[in-house]
Amino acid sequence: MNVGMQNRAMLLAILPILLATMSFAGFVGNATIHAPAVILQTNNGTLTIIKLNVTTGTGIVNITGPLSVGQSTINSSEAAAIVASSKLGLNYKNYNFHYQINDNFANVSGPSAGTAMTLLALSALSHKSLLDNFTVTGVINYNGTIGEIGGVYDKIEAAKARGMSFIMVPFAGNNSLETEIYYLASRYFGMRVIPINNVSQAFLYATGSVPVSGLNVSFNVSDNYNISGIPQANLSCSNQCNQTALAELASFTLNFTNASISNVSAFSRFAPIARNLSINALEASQLAQKGYYYTSADVAFIDFINSFMFQNPNLSISRGQALLNSVSYYCSSLNPPPLTRSNYNDVLNGELRQLWGNVTINALLSQYNSTAIDSDGVLRNVYSAAEAYAWCKAASQIYSESSPSGSYQAVNVSNQLKPVAQSAISSALSSPSSSSVPSVYIIGAKVALDQGNYALALLDSDYMVSDEHSIPSNVSEGGIYNATASLINSSRFGAWATQFADEALFYMNESSLVSPQRSASMLSSGYYAALLGSEISNSTKEIYSMLTTAPVSKPSTTQPSSPSHALPSTINIIIILLLIIIALLLATLVVAFITLSELRNELRGGNQRGKRAR
Incomplete structure (x- = not known):
């Protein structure tokens, strides 16, 4: 037994050596x-x-x-x-x-x-x-x-x-x-x-075979447009061509974007990106000065989204959700002004942006717990929330600028537009390339239909069409140029459609001033802007043809002598006379009460004097 124990101990002692030898x-x-x-x-x-x-x-x-x-x-x-x-x-x-x-x-x-x-x-x-x-x-x-x-x-x-x-x-x-x-x-x-x-x-x-000194990630937000070489926007339009709301939208968007960039500049480590964002903002201002109001607002819009994320670089998951909640509250609190024949184009485009803002922020909130599992997820949510917020701020400005003042005649959009909107959305969704359409447009169109806002649904479908369309690869730059010019000619009904046509012209002109590598991209951007303008022009014309006078929602104040106002005036006079009579009766009662009180006091005084004499 002792020998067995000694053999086992010896085996245990040499086993690590054997294993080490085998491993080696x-x-x-x-x-x-x-x-x-x-x-x-x-x-x-x-x-x-x-x-x-x-x-x-x-x-x-x-x-x-x-x-x-x-x-x-x-x-x-x-x-x-x-x-x-x-x-x-x-x-x-x-x-x-x-x-x-x-x-x-x-x-x-x-x-x-x-x-x-x-x-x-x-x-x-x-x-x-x-x-x-x-x-x-x-x-x-x-x-x-x-x-x-x-x-x-x-x-x-x-x-x-x-x-x-x-x-x-x-x-x-x-x-x-x-x-x-x-x-x-x-x-x-x-x-x-x-x-x-x-x-x-x-x-x-x-392994150090290639040194990393001087290497680091870069991110470029500069557009570097050649705005000085671009002519003034001067396309003519028909029906509601007042571009005041669009001009004010460009100015408003630029102002809140500059405020956000200023906040980014407070982080010294973000100085390079703040400079690039400021350059873009300056270009947006120059575009507005040349009359490209929507293009200006669009450049500032993208600038804001980027600056907003750098403005919030280190949010926790809970603070990220709080930010989303505040954007949701803001977007849902907006109310569009009444539609009139002079403001319907602006108001509907404002409603469209509020719709996109609500759709975006609601989707973010519904998926937040599954998407914001780390800081990357929080930042992605912040980026999309900035987009929703900017859309709703744009809607707020459009509502403010297009709100009717004084007396006005409100209008409604006829329900006869419903099949037109349904057909446009169905056609867009049945396209083979419909998978390329951003979900915000698809959901937005369905929400507008469910709410009975058929004009909004129809305008939303225009964005679906322009996003799903693709330029065939075998089309030359000259072919794209000619197609864009043709679309521009059919994009003149209303200020918004005309501004998209102006944007298309901007990109066409820009394509001749940039490098060949960027020229194709600029021409493509111009084509899609012209296509969107053409679609919006047709839809705006359809909507305009279906505007109907709304029931009078408030009495007119311009006819004081009309019979409808005589009765209220007579009633007022009778009420005033009755009040006077009631006041006189009350005064009489007060005087009588005072007189009786004085008489009672005198009688009490006489009794007291009689008692003292006795």
């Missing part, structure tokens, strides 16, 4: 990296350490460390091993990959560590060491490209807090909302953020 014999390489994550319970970013050991084997990939590992993370580790081996000309089935995540008490899930795991595998297999001053996030695709992920804002904050020199993130397009969030977080936290397209590029930065 199959050892290929190892690597360590910092990987960011978001703790959803607290909405905070964090950094963890992932280690990789590669040995000779049969293609086994496993992960240890956390309490549990989600399937998406397991899939990412397998993709990482395959991609890294392929990049190096190796067969991953000749190796085993053991990843260790230093999160012993966490439940790890999600594919965002895929790029980090791929860099680990590349390092371990090639024996090229990774730098220890960076972190990286992104989905790894089997072709080596890097896919977008969420929570970047919180991960950038965590990287800064842990002293990282830079963080690599998936490339998301030059001027996308995701890139704007990258830029905002980079400036706000003072962190170098480097967008990457593929894992080969990431590996060069991760």
Whole structure:
């Protein structure tokens, strides 16, 4: 028994040596990296350490460390091993990959560590060491490209807090909302953020083979229009051509945009973006001076949305929801003025923008708990809320400018417009390219129909048509130019349609002043503006033909001698006479009461004197 115990002890003593020898014999390489994550319970970013050991084997990939590992993370580790081996000309089935995540008490899930795991595998297999001053996030695709992920804002904050020199993130397009969030977080936290397209590029930065000095995410909001070379807007229109409301809308939008930009300027780290936004605002002002009122308002509108997000760079989930609630309250509190034949075009276009604002903010609130799960989600909601807010502010200004004063004749839109609106919406939705139509237009059209506002539904369908239309790829720039000019000629009924025609002319003129790379884009913008103008012109004409006089809602004050006013005057006189009589009776009673009181007092005084004499 003692011998057996001695043999067992000896075996236990040499077993680690045997295992170490076996492991060493199959050892290929190892690597360590910092990987960011978001703790959803607290909405905070964090950094963890992932280690990789590669040995000779049969293609086994496993992960240890956390309490549990989600399937998406397991899939990412397998993709990482395959991609890294392929990049190096190796067969991953000749190796085993053991990843260790230093999160012993966490439940790890999600594919965002895929790029980090791929860099680990590349390092371990090639024996090229990774730098220890960076972190990286992104989905790894089997072709080596890097896919977008969420929570970047919180991960950038965590990287800064842990002293990282830079963080690599998936490339998301030059001027996308995701890139704007990258830029905002980079400036706000003072962190170098480097967008990457593929894992080969990431590996060069991760190993120091390509220095990162001078690199950082950029975001450009400048339009850089050549407004000085654009002629004055002077297209003629028919029916309600007073552009005062549009001119005031441009001025109003520019004013609240400049106020927002001023708030952005208060953050010194946002000085570069504030300068670019100010340049855009100046261009908006110059466009208004040349009579392109809607184009001016549109430029300032986009400027406001961007500045509003930079104005609110660090909202918590609860504060984000409070902001959405305040926008919802504002949008729902607006009431359009009565329609008249002189203001119907302006009022309906104001109602359309209020409709879009309400649809947008209601959708945000209904989905907020599922979309605002991290700071990225909050910022995306803030961006869309700014759009809703700007639409409603525009509606408020239009209502104020177009509200009738003095005596006016209110009008209604005939219900005969209902089938016209229904047909237009049905046609737009049945188009093969209807999937490209923003949901706000589709929902807005349905809401307007349900509310019985058929004029609004018809105008909304015009935006659906212009958004779903696409220019065939084989059409030359000359063909686009001629098509746009033809549409402009049919965009003259009402001030709003004419302003879209002016906007089309602006882009056509601008296309001749910019580089060939931008010329095609400008011509396309001009075509879509002209198409929208033509649709709105036709709809406005249809609406105008169906305006009917509304029942009189208030008595006229211009005919004081009419019989209808004689009776109220006689009644007033009788009431006044009755009041006088009542007052005289009351006075008589008061005098009588006083007289009786004095007589009673005198009698009491005589009795007292008689008693004293006796």
